[in-house]
Amino acid sequence: MTVLERFLGGDQSALARIITIIEDRTDGYQDVLARFYPRSGKAVRIGFTGPPGAGKSSLVNSIARMLLAQGKKVGIIAVDPTSPFTGGALLGDRIRMVDMPSDGTVYIRSMATRGSTGGLAAATGNAAVALDAFGFDYVLIETVGVGQVELDIIDTCDTVVVTLVPESGDAVQALKAGLMEIADIFALNKSDRPGAENIAAELNMILEIKREKQEWEFPVVMTEAINNKNIDRLLSKIEKHIAYLHSSGQFDKHRREQIRKKIVSIVTAQINVVVREKLTQMVDIEKVVGEIYEGKTDPYTVSKELIRLSRMG
Ligand SMILES: Nc1nc2c(ncn2[C@@H]2O[C@H](COP(=O)(O)OP(=O)(O)O)[C@@H](O)[C@H]2O)c(=O)[nH]1
Numbered sequence: 082m083t084v085l086e087r088f089l090g091g092d093q094s095a096l097a098r099i100i101t102i103i104e105d106r107t108d109g110y111q112d113v114l115a116r117f118y119p120r121s122g123k124a125v126r127i128g129f130t131g132p133p134g135a136g137k138s139s140l141v142n143s144i145a146r147m148l149l150a151q152g153k154k155v156g157i158i159a160v161d162p163t164s165p166f167t168g169g170a171l172l173g174d175r176i177r178m179v180d181m182p183s184d185g186t187v188y189i190r191s192m193a194t195r196g197s198t199g200g201l202a203a204a205t206g207n208a209a210v211a212l213d214a215f216g217f218d219y220v221l222i223e224t225v226g227v228g229q230v231e232l233d234i235i236d237t238c239d240t241v242v243v244t245l246v247p248e249s250g251d252a253v254q255a256l257k258a259g260l261m262e263i264a265d266i267f268a269l270n271k272s273d274r275p276g277a278e279n280i281a282a283e284l285n286m287i288l289e290i291k292r293e294k295q296e297w298e299f300p301v302v303m304t305e306a307i308n309n310k311n312i313d314r315l316l317s318k319i320e321k322h323i324a325y326l327h328s329s330g331q332f333d334k335h336r337r338e339q340i341r342k343k344i345v346s347i348v349t350a351q352i353n354v355v356v357r358e359k360l361t362q363m364v365d366i367e368k369v370v371g372e373i374y375e376g377k378t379d380p381y382t383v384s385k386e387l388i389r390l391s392r393m394g
Pocket residue numbers: 131132133134135136137138139140161163164165174270271272273274304305306307308
């Protein structure tokens with residue numbers, strides 16, 4: 082049997098192999114994804130983002146357990162380099178993951194964050210498509226709330242949970258980092274710590290502006306991931322948000338937008354390759370660079386001429 086056949090038969094080791102193929106962009110990975118697309122679209126994607134140490138992995142863990150108890154199948158992707166899921170964990174964190182069931186209802190995957198982050202967002206999105214096609218009901222994606230790559234990843238999620246902690250200034254930091262913009266739900270985790278009530282009040286005050294403008298309530302849930310406290314509330318808000326997305330038509334709209342973006346990114350990447358190849362054939366680029374450097378011509382004139390010659394303009 083081929084790896085694809087084993088994947089379609091529900092073999093998790095084949096799933097792991099396929100995600101590696103996707104991640105490494107091994108020859109033929111696009112054909113594999115092409116097969117997956119018609120089988121995908123059913124899984125709900127929940128993004129968990131926020132500063133390192135806020136408790137994202139712990140929350141993902143608790144939410145996953147609760148979904149599993151409901152008979153749901155859960156795929157987890159960790160893009161957080163500090164995540165216990167990625168192996169850079171404290172012993173305690175690893176133990177927590179070990180008692181996940183090994184009956185095929187859950188699968189945990191970390192995406193490499195070392196080296197080039199170039200295709201990380203695309204690779205993560207593609208891995209989510211694979212998990213979706215494999216038959217998971219939920220795909221939970223954990224990522225640290227920084228940078229464009231993370232924002233691109235979060236953009237593919239249906240619902241975004243921003244995790245904060247009661248440390249002073251956290252809400253303000255989140256505002257600065259643009260997390261307020263992308264959050265659908267706030268989990269104020271480590272609510273066992275002092276100051277939690279104050280931060281929750283502060284958050285709620287900031288959120289009033291957003292709530293006035295939109296139908297959605299932008300709830301703040303005070304969670305304690307380690308004590309399994311209010312995880313049920315958090316999950317019910319997630320479910321409520323998904324229901325809201327459906328009833329408001331946003332679910333459909335967002336999914337279609339993702340497809341549009343996907344087409345543009347595939348075509349753009351492909352055209353980029355073609356253009357680079359063509360350019361090296363058409364012109365002695367170093368010679369032209371020299372001429373521009375010496376002030377004999379300029380990049381605009383050169384480009385205009387190249388586009389004319391290539392008949393692309
Ligand atoms: N006091 C307290 N600690 C927590 C809570 N949730 C998680 N932690 C701890 O915070 C640390 C970081 O958690 P982790 O889930 O790895 O955070 P992440 O970096 O956001 O994924 C771990 O040592 C957790 O055990 C909580 O509700 N209360």
